[in-house]
Amino acid sequence: MKIIIIGGVAGGATAAARLRRSDEQAEIVLIERGPYISFANCGLPYHISGAIAERGKLLVTTEAGFTARYAIDVRSRTEALSIDRAHKTVTLRNLDSGEETVESYDRLLLSPGAEVLKPPIPGIGSPRIFTLRNIPDLDRIMASLGENKPRRAVVIGGGFIGLEVAENFHDRGLFTTVVEGASHILPPFDDEMAAIAHAHMREKQVELYLGDKVDHFEDRADHTIVFLASGKRIQADIIILSIGVRPEVKLARDAGLELGAIGGIKVDEHLRTSDPAIFAVGDAIEVVNKVSGKTALIPLAGPANRQARIVADNMLAADPSACKKYRGAMGTAILKVFDLAAACTGLNEAAVQALGIPYRASITHSGSHASYYPGSQQISLKLVYGLDGRVFGAQAIGIDGADKRIDVIATAIKAGMTVDDLADLELAYAPPFGSAKDPVNVAGYVASNVLDGSHDIIGWSELRDILRDAPDTIELIDVRTPEEYAIASLPGARNIELNQLRKRLGEIGRGKPLVVFCQVGLRGYVAYRILKQSGFDEVSNLTGGFKTYAWATEKQSNPDLFDYENIRQLDPAEIASRLHG
Amino acid sequence: MKIIIIGGVAGGATAAARLRRSDEQAEIVLIERGPYISFANCGLPYHISGAIAERGKLLVTTEAGFTARYAIDVRSRTEALSIDRAHKTVTLRNLDSGEETVESYDRLLLSPGAEVLKPPIPGIGSPRIFTLRNIPDLDRIMASLGENKPRRAVVIGGGFIGLEVAENFHDRGLFTTVVEGASHILPPFDDEMAAIAHAHMREKQVELYLGDKVDHFEDRADHTIVFLASGKRIQADIIILSIGVRPEVKLARDAGLELGAIGGIKVDEHLRTSDPAIFAVGDAIEVVNKVSGKTALIPLAGPANRQARIVADNMLAADPSACKKYRGAMGTAILKVFDLAAACTGLNEAAVQALGIPYRASITHSGSHASYYPGSQQISLKLVYGLDGRVFGAQAIGIDGADKRIDVIATAIKAGMTVDDLADLELAYAPPFGSAKDPVNVAGYVASNVLDGSHDIIGWSELRDILRDAPDTIELIDVRTPEEYAIASLPGARNIELNQLRKRLGEIGRGKPLVVFCQVGLRGYVAYRILKQSGFDEVSNLTGGFKTYAWATEKQSNPDLFDYENIRQLDPAEIASRLHG
Known part of the structure; x- marks a missing residue:
C-alpha cells in the first residue's frame, strides 16, 4: 500500500502518524508546500508579542524527528501540481530545485488547508500589508517589525486570527486598530456578547471601527493610509489582512473532484471524495454542522485532528463496511481577547433565527467560583435552545472559567441534552473552582423556568x-x-x-x-x-439584566490617546505607557 | 399551606427560596439549630489561613436579608426536638430562652445535614481537639489560634475537609501533620493518583502518616501527644478531627421514619420519606449512585442544592404524577491540594473492582494547554470504563485544568457516553486554553485503542x-x-x-x-x-508510563525540618520560612 498525503500541517501530519501506527509496512509520502510540517499554526500570533518567545517552539515536530519516529518520506518545499486519477499519480515539484517528479499512489489524502482571502482592493499590494497563515508569513512580519519599528498597526478583520494579531501587536507596544465590516467582531457570537469584547478592547486602548470596510490603501513615504468606506482614514505603519479564509481547492478542482455548494471539497461521511481512492480532511472540506444539519466550512484544528484519525483508519479499511463515520462538527471555539476568554459552541441566536427554528435565548452572569473565595470573576453566558429544551448553542465570555463552561455545554450538545439536563449536571465544586450551583446549572435553571412557563423573559x-x-x-x-x-x-x-x-x-x-x-x-x-x-x-x-442591556446598547467610543498623524514622532516608550497605563 | 423546614444551610435555605418563588401565599418556617442560616460551610477552612480574610464573607445570607427577600419566618438558634406525625406538629426549643413551642405543618422538610464522627478514642475530650463543621466550630478554632499561638497542627483524617484544613494550617505557618488510617489520602481516588498528592504535600513540608490510626491522645502542659497505633507519637498544639461524617437522623428515627441500610434517611425518587407529608434532602439522606446503581451517602453541596430545587417543587405538587424525580448523584468532587487540583467523578477503579464488573483503566498525562504556549501544566487523568466502552469514572490531578476535564467527563457519564464519544468531543481549543487534542480526547483515544484490541496495556x-x-x-x-x-x-x-x-x-x-x-x-x-x-x-x-509507576511505588519520606519536641521553642517566622522556603 502506497499512500500520498498532500499537506503536512494539522490534518496531514496527524493522519500520517496514525497510518504508520496502524500499518508498519505501508509506504507513506507526506508532501508539504511550505518549509515546515506540523508547525503550530494556532501559535503564530503569539510570537509577535513575544508571549511565545522562541520561534523554534512553533516548530512542534521537525521533519527529521517525524521521519525517525514514523518512518515517513517527508518532502517539504514540494508542491503537488496535479493529480492523474486514471493512473493514480501525482505530479510534484521541488520548489527549491524546480525538479518535477511523478509519484504513484494507492490512496491519496488531500489536506491542503485554506488560503487567506485577499480581495482586489486598490493598494492591497502595499509592502506594509501582510497576512498570517504560516511560518514564512510570520517571518516576514517579524522582519518588518524589526526593521521598520512600526508604531501603529491596523488589522483588517475582527475574526479570531485578526483579534489574536491585534492583541499581540498591542502587547508589543503598537497602537492597534481593528477594522471590521460587520457590526461586531467575533463572528460566531451574537451582538450583545461581542459587545463585552468591544468594551474590553477599547478599555485596553485598542481602536475599533465596526460596520466599516476598507475602500482602498494608499502608500506614503513612511506609512500607509487606510481609507474606509465611511470616509475615515487611518494611518498605518503595518497592516494585517485577516478577513477570512477559503478552502484550497485548486488541485481537487483541476483533478475533477466534486466540490460542494459552498466551495469546499465534497466528501462523504467516510471523508472520501468523489474518487474512491482519494480522501480529504481539514479546512479544505465541507462538513455537516452537527447542530443545524447544514453543510458548513469549519476551519478549526480540533475537527481537522479528529478527521485525520478517522480518515487514516478508513484509508486502510478493507471495505466501506469497516469504515468509521465522521459525524460533523459544531464549531466549538475559543479566543483569548486580552484578559477575557470568549468561547462558543453550536449555533448562536442569529444562526437559529436564520434557520427559522422556534427558540428561546437567555443570558446569565455568574461567578467563576464561589463569591466568598478570592478571585471570583464574572462569566456572561448565553444559552440558545429549542422549545423542547434541546440545547442549540452557547456563548460564554469572562476572565476565568468560560472555557470550562463551554466545554461542558459542547459535551451536552453532542449528547443531545436539554436545558433540564444542564440544570441537573453534577459538576466538580469546591470554593476555588466553582459553585454548588455552577454557571451551567444556573443557565439550565433559568432556561427550564422559561420553558415551563414559570418565567417570562424579554431580550x-x-x-x-x-x-x-x-x-x-x-x-x-x-x-x-x-x-x-x-x-x-x-x-x-x-x-x-x-x-x-x-x-x-x-x-x-x-x-x-x-x-x-x-x-x-x-x-x-x-x-x-x-x-x-x-x-x-x-x-x-x-434577560441578562441591565448589565447586558447597557453593554449591547452603549455608544462606545474609541480611545483617544494619540495624535495619529504624528504617532511616528512619539517615543515608543511613551506609546507603551499610554497603552498599558 | 404551611411548611416547616428543619435545617437552614445548603438544602434547607435553597428549598425555602424556591418554595417562596413558587408560592407567594405559603407560610414557610425555617428552623436552624445554629446561629446562622445559609453560611458558606465549604469556605470555612479558608478562613483559618486568611485566604478568606473576612469572617463576614462566610455569612452568605443574613437572616434579615433572607426574610426581607423571601418573606420567610427564619428561626435560628432553634432546635427541633420531636415530630408528632399523627398531629403534624414539630416541637421546637429556642436555644437562647429555652422556651418550647409546638408548630404545625402541612409539609415538613428535613435538611439536618451530617455530624462529625467522634469515636471514643481515649483523650478525645482534650481542649486542643476541634472539629470543623459550622461557624461556631470555626470561631473556636480561630480563638485557639489567636490565644494559644500553636506551632504544630495535627489533622486526623485525609479526606477532603481534613486536607483543606491541613493546607490552611500550613499556609498560616503551622507545621502540619495529616494522619490517615487508609493507605492513601483522598478516599475517592485510587492509590496511584493519590500518590501524586502525597508527593506534592510532602514537597510542601506537610507530614503524612498513612495506614496509621490514632490510639489515644494525652494532654501535656503546653501540648498534646497523639499516639498512633504504630507506636509513633506526634506532638500537637492543635488537633482537628476530620475522619468523616454521618447523617443526622435522630429526629427522623425518633419520629419513626424509615432509615436505609447504610444509616441515612430513606427517601423515594421524589425525595419523600416514609411519611407522605415529610420530605428530606442533603447529607442526611441516602441516594442512588447513578453510575453503580447502589445506595450511597454523598454528602456534597451540589447534590443538596439540586435536591432542594426538586423537593420544593414536589412539596407543592398536587399529586405524585406532577412530581419531579431525583435520579441520584455520582459523587463528582474536587479539592484544592496546595498547588494541585484533584478532581473526580463516578467510580474509581477500586470501586468498580469491588462491584465485580469487568473494566479497563488507563492513565494519560497531557498538557493543560498547547505545550508551546507558556504555562502549560501536566494533567494526570485516569479513566475507568467498561468493556463496552461505557465510562464509569475518572480522576484528574494537576495544577491547571483538572476541574475542566472532570466536568466534561461528568457530563459525558451523565449522558451515558462511551470512550469513543470522549475521543470525538469537540472542545474549545486555542493555545492558551487547550490542545487540538484535548486531554479528554487523548484519554478517549487511548481507551478506544485498548478496547478495540490495537493497544494492550498493563497497570x-x-x-x-x-x-x-x-x-x-x-x-x-x-x-x-x-x-x-x-x-x-x-x-x-x-x-x-x-x-x-x-x-x-x-x-x-x-x-x-x-x-x-x-x-x-x-x-x-x-x-x-x-x-x-x-x-x-x-x-x-x-499505562501512565514510568511517571505513574514511580509515583505509585516511591517510598516517600516525610519532611525532616523540625525538632518536633522543641517546636514551641522555635520562632514562628523561622517555622514559616522553613515551611515555605
Whole structure:
C-alpha cells in the first residue's frame, strides 16, 4: 500500500502518524508546500508579542524527528501540481530545485488547508500589508517589525486570527486598530456578547471601527493610509489582512473532484471524495454542522485532528463496511481577547433565527467560583435552545472559567441534552473552582423556568425597540437598590427595590404589561414571581439584566490617546505607557 | 399551606427560596439549630489561613436579608426536638430562652445535614481537639489560634475537609501533620493518583502518616501527644478531627421514619420519606449512585442544592404524577491540594473492582494547554470504563485544568457516553486554553485503542507484582532516550530508544512476553504498534508510563525540618520560612 498525503500541517501530519501506527509496512509520502510540517499554526500570533518567545517552539515536530519516529518520506518545499486519477499519480515539484517528479499512489489524502482571502482592493499590494497563515508569513512580519519599528498597526478583520494579531501587536507596544465590516467582531457570537469584547478592547486602548470596510490603501513615504468606506482614514505603519479564509481547492478542482455548494471539497461521511481512492480532511472540506444539519466550512484544528484519525483508519479499511463515520462538527471555539476568554459552541441566536427554528435565548452572569473565595470573576453566558429544551448553542465570555463552561455545554450538545439536563449536571465544586450551583446549572435553571412557563423573559433588543418606538405601552420597573438606580437605569424606569416590592404593589398600575429588571436578572426573576402571583398577568424580566442591556446598547467610543498623524514622532516608550497605563 | 423546614444551610435555605418563588401565599418556617442560616460551610477552612480574610464573607445570607427577600419566618438558634406525625406538629426549643413551642405543618422538610464522627478514642475530650463543621466550630478554632499561638497542627483524617484544613494550617505557618488510617489520602481516588498528592504535600513540608490510626491522645502542659497505633507519637498544639461524617437522623428515627441500610434517611425518587407529608434532602439522606446503581451517602453541596430545587417543587405538587424525580448523584468532587487540583467523578477503579464488573483503566498525562504556549501544566487523568466502552469514572490531578476535564467527563457519564464519544468531543481549543487534542480526547483515544484490541496495556500494580514475584517471565524495554534511562528506570529494563526500535528489533528475544514503557505512555504506544506488527505477539505498554509507576511505588519520606519536641521553642517566622522556603 502506497499512500500520498498532500499537506503536512494539522490534518496531514496527524493522519500520517496514525497510518504508520496502524500499518508498519505501508509506504507513506507526506508532501508539504511550505518549509515546515506540523508547525503550530494556532501559535503564530503569539510570537509577535513575544508571549511565545522562541520561534523554534512553533516548530512542534521537525521533519527529521517525524521521519525517525514514523518512518515517513517527508518532502517539504514540494508542491503537488496535479493529480492523474486514471493512473493514480501525482505530479510534484521541488520548489527549491524546480525538479518535477511523478509519484504513484494507492490512496491519496488531500489536506491542503485554506488560503487567506485577499480581495482586489486598490493598494492591497502595499509592502506594509501582510497576512498570517504560516511560518514564512510570520517571518516576514517579524522582519518588518524589526526593521521598520512600526508604531501603529491596523488589522483588517475582527475574526479570531485578526483579534489574536491585534492583541499581540498591542502587547508589543503598537497602537492597534481593528477594522471590521460587520457590526461586531467575533463572528460566531451574537451582538450583545461581542459587545463585552468591544468594551474590553477599547478599555485596553485598542481602536475599533465596526460596520466599516476598507475602500482602498494608499502608500506614503513612511506609512500607509487606510481609507474606509465611511470616509475615515487611518494611518498605518503595518497592516494585517485577516478577513477570512477559503478552502484550497485548486488541485481537487483541476483533478475533477466534486466540490460542494459552498466551495469546499465534497466528501462523504467516510471523508472520501468523489474518487474512491482519494480522501480529504481539514479546512479544505465541507462538513455537516452537527447542530443545524447544514453543510458548513469549519476551519478549526480540533475537527481537522479528529478527521485525520478517522480518515487514516478508513484509508486502510478493507471495505466501506469497516469504515468509521465522521459525524460533523459544531464549531466549538475559543479566543483569548486580552484578559477575557470568549468561547462558543453550536449555533448562536442569529444562526437559529436564520434557520427559522422556534427558540428561546437567555443570558446569565455568574461567578467563576464561589463569591466568598478570592478571585471570583464574572462569566456572561448565553444559552440558545429549542422549545423542547434541546440545547442549540452557547456563548460564554469572562476572565476565568468560560472555557470550562463551554466545554461542558459542547459535551451536552453532542449528547443531545436539554436545558433540564444542564440544570441537573453534577459538576466538580469546591470554593476555588466553582459553585454548588455552577454557571451551567444556573443557565439550565433559568432556561427550564422559561420553558415551563414559570418565567417570562424579554431580550435586550426587543426591549430597546419598545423603548424607542412605543415606550408608553409598558411599565418599566427597576428592582435594584436606590443606589444602583441612581447611578444609571433605563429611560422611564421606576425604582421599586425588590425587598420593598411586596409592600409597594399598590403603586403599580394594572393597565400595561410590566417589564422588570435588575442588574443581572436574578432579582428580576424573584420580582417577576411575586408580581405574577399578585395579580399582574403580563410581566416579563429582562434577560441578562441591565448589565447586558447597557453593554449591547452603549455608544462606545474609541480611545483617544494619540495624535495619529504624528504617532511616528512619539517615543515608543511613551506609546507603551499610554497603552498599558 | 404551611411548611416547616428543619435545617437552614445548603438544602434547607435553597428549598425555602424556591418554595417562596413558587408560592407567594405559603407560610414557610425555617428552623436552624445554629446561629446562622445559609453560611458558606465549604469556605470555612479558608478562613483559618486568611485566604478568606473576612469572617463576614462566610455569612452568605443574613437572616434579615433572607426574610426581607423571601418573606420567610427564619428561626435560628432553634432546635427541633420531636415530630408528632399523627398531629403534624414539630416541637421546637429556642436555644437562647429555652422556651418550647409546638408548630404545625402541612409539609415538613428535613435538611439536618451530617455530624462529625467522634469515636471514643481515649483523650478525645482534650481542649486542643476541634472539629470543623459550622461557624461556631470555626470561631473556636480561630480563638485557639489567636490565644494559644500553636506551632504544630495535627489533622486526623485525609479526606477532603481534613486536607483543606491541613493546607490552611500550613499556609498560616503551622507545621502540619495529616494522619490517615487508609493507605492513601483522598478516599475517592485510587492509590496511584493519590500518590501524586502525597508527593506534592510532602514537597510542601506537610507530614503524612498513612495506614496509621490514632490510639489515644494525652494532654501535656503546653501540648498534646497523639499516639498512633504504630507506636509513633506526634506532638500537637492543635488537633482537628476530620475522619468523616454521618447523617443526622435522630429526629427522623425518633419520629419513626424509615432509615436505609447504610444509616441515612430513606427517601423515594421524589425525595419523600416514609411519611407522605415529610420530605428530606442533603447529607442526611441516602441516594442512588447513578453510575453503580447502589445506595450511597454523598454528602456534597451540589447534590443538596439540586435536591432542594426538586423537593420544593414536589412539596407543592398536587399529586405524585406532577412530581419531579431525583435520579441520584455520582459523587463528582474536587479539592484544592496546595498547588494541585484533584478532581473526580463516578467510580474509581477500586470501586468498580469491588462491584465485580469487568473494566479497563488507563492513565494519560497531557498538557493543560498547547505545550508551546507558556504555562502549560501536566494533567494526570485516569479513566475507568467498561468493556463496552461505557465510562464509569475518572480522576484528574494537576495544577491547571483538572476541574475542566472532570466536568466534561461528568457530563459525558451523565449522558451515558462511551470512550469513543470522549475521543470525538469537540472542545474549545486555542493555545492558551487547550490542545487540538484535548486531554479528554487523548484519554478517549487511548481507551478506544485498548478496547478495540490495537493497544494492550498493563497497570503499574500488575507490573510491580511481576517485577517482585517473577521478573524473569517478561522482557522489559524502556523506549525513552538514553538520557532519561540514565536518570532512573525500572529494575531489569533494557533501553532501546523508540526512534532506534525498527533498526534494533533483532536484539529483542522472542521467548517472553514484552512489556514496553516510556515516560507517560505515548512513545510506549508507538513502540507497541511497531513490535506487534513485527512478529512479537505478546506485548503490553505500561499505562501512565514510568511517571505513574514511580509515583505509585516511591517510598516517600516525610519532611525532616523540625525538632518536633522543641517546636514551641522555635520562632514562628523561622517555622514559616522553613515551611515555605
